[in-house]
Amino acid sequence: MYAFDFVKPKTLAEAVKALGAEDAQALGGGQTLIPTLKQRLAQPAVLVSLSGIAELKGVKAAGGSLTIGGGTSHATVAKEAKAYPALAALAANIGDPAVRSLGTIGGSIANNDPSADYPAAVLASGATVVTNTREIAADDFFQGMFTTALEPGEIITAVRFPVPEKANYQKFEQPASRFALVGVFVAKYAAGVRVAVTGASTEGVFRWTEAEKALSANFAASAVAGLAVPGGEMIADIHGSAAYRAHLIKVLTGRAVAAAG
Amino acid sequence: MPKVTMRVNGREVSGEVEGRTLLVQFLREGLGLTGTHVGCDTSQCGACTVHVNGLQVKSCTTFALDVDGAEVTTIEGMANADGSLSVIQQAFQDHHGLQCGFCTPGMVMAAAALLKENPKPTEAQIRHHLEGNICRCTGYHNIVKAVLAASGQDVSAIAAE
Known part of the structure; x- marks a missing residue:
């Protein structure tokens, strides 16, 4: 890995500010980004860990929809997304238990790996991707392999799923x-x-x-x-x-x- | 350099690290806890599995600074207070759940995480849970048997293949 500065903000506002720095990169659970850094396929100057931001975590069901914080781990979704069993089952089968402990839904869909599981759920559910600046429909969010509608420095704060029949x-x-x-x-x-x-x-x-x-x-x-x-x-x-x-x-x-x- | 502080196996430790220092580097090179192994360094093999705040993670795919303030348990923290082997470790010995032993620290940590969540797992559940831990001696049969035995379940029906 190339050297970088590591910062771990406690609030979304601090994270947005930190990501304004030149060549800053957000870090979710790191289960894809860390291997990428090890291969020197990315060279950020500053890595901004989102794992310390409480407001990005959690699963809430209300009014026929399920909202999952962008920093929520796969393991937590597997356990807590009871209102949407197919989504909980998908999360329970991503990678392996260690990946599920740290990997996050926001990190997965921001990366948009062509073989990742979550993008299929988000698109099939017609979910809404909520960021620090706007809401993006799933149909507009995914724009091809490893490409999304996210702007540099934009953070996925939540994904809102309408619960299907x-x-x-x-x-x-x-x-x-x-x-x-x-x-x-x-x-x-x-x-x-x-x-x-x-x-x-x-x-x-x-x-x-x-x-x-x-x-x-x-x-x-x-x-x-x-x-x-x-x-x-x-x-x-x-x-x-x-x-x-x-x-x-x-x-x-x-x-x-x-x-x- | 930034300073990191955490509790490792119940002991408060701290040290200076770089942003890119991995948790496993801090454990092995900073603290001398070489029981946690680096097998592949690409998050495939699970030899580096430790617990962070009770969660099973791969310490080669976690930054030391990202677990600042956390409670970390490694294989060195698994034995009983009197130094005798824990139930899981003893079961690995009794059922020959290791050959070369390189993957064993990760296997034991993964098994401990499983049994905490699910005290009586089925054989299929054990195999599913160990998907992220690779044994290149391919000794899975006795590893699964050891985990089943550690959960207090009868393993006499499992043939020695």
């Missing part, structure tokens, strides 16, 4: 990394069904709109059986070809619908 996340896990080779999150709302796919596309998380239409008309695994696999450029690597990933999307969507009941 039914939902399920199916993850086909890459067993060594425990990232999703492909993951599909299906959420059924009164207004319709949303389907978000992670791990598959070179564009990062995306919605499979054909499946959404079919499932909004008939919420059954059989409704997606006749669909063509989604188009677009799929990731191809030693773990799976593009065609294999495209096939998995369809299989996992069917499984998610069946498991959602």
Whole structure:
């Protein structure tokens, strides 16, 4: 790692100020950023830890929505997101227990790894990403692999999920990394069904709109059986070809619908 | 250089560190607590697992300054007060839950975190919990058996494979 100054503010206001410094970088749980720094793929002058800011932590359910502080760990979401069981189950299966102790929802979606789990839940739920300056709809937030709508220095303070009638996340896990080779999150709302796919596309998380239409008309695994696999450029690597990933999307969507009941 | 203070295995300690100093470097090089191992240094293997405020973390993927003021437990803090092995450590010995022993500190810390949350885990739950800890001797069978035994459950039905 290159050397940097480390600061750990106690309030959001102090963190925003610290991130105004040149080449300052926010640190969530560090479970992706620290390995990145070790590889010298990033060279911040100042690292601003968000882990000491109490106002960024916590899970609150109210009025049909669940609000999770940006600095809330995966382990806490797994335990406390009882109002949204599919989301709690997703959090309980991210990485391994040590990663879940420190990794945060804000850190995960700000990084927008194309194989991360949380982006699928946020996009399929049509959640709202709340920052220190504004609110961003999930459909506008994710802008391609490792790219989001966040401005430099902007901090995710919370993610607000409308709780669906039914939902399920199916993850086909890459067993060594425990990232999703492909993951599909299906959420059924009164207004319709949303389907978000992670791990598959070179564009990062995306919605499979054909499946959404079919499932909004008939919420059954059989409704997606006749669909063509989604188009677009799929990731191809030693773990799976593009065609294999495209096939998995369809299989996992069917499984998610069946498991959602 | 910035100063960091924490309680490690019940003892108040402090030292000067850089911003980039990892918790495992502070433990091993600053405090001489070399029981916590660095296996991969890429957060894959779990040999560096310690507890921070009761939570299982990888000390190679945590900055020392980020745990300023925390309560840290390492493998050196796991034995009983009289120096005898804790229940989990004894179970690893009794069931041959180690071969070369390199991963063992991390395995014991991970097992302790599991049993605190879930005192009677199933074999499947133990295997799921140990996903972040790699044993390159591939001695998982007896590790799982040791954790099951440490939880007070019968392991006679588990064949020695």
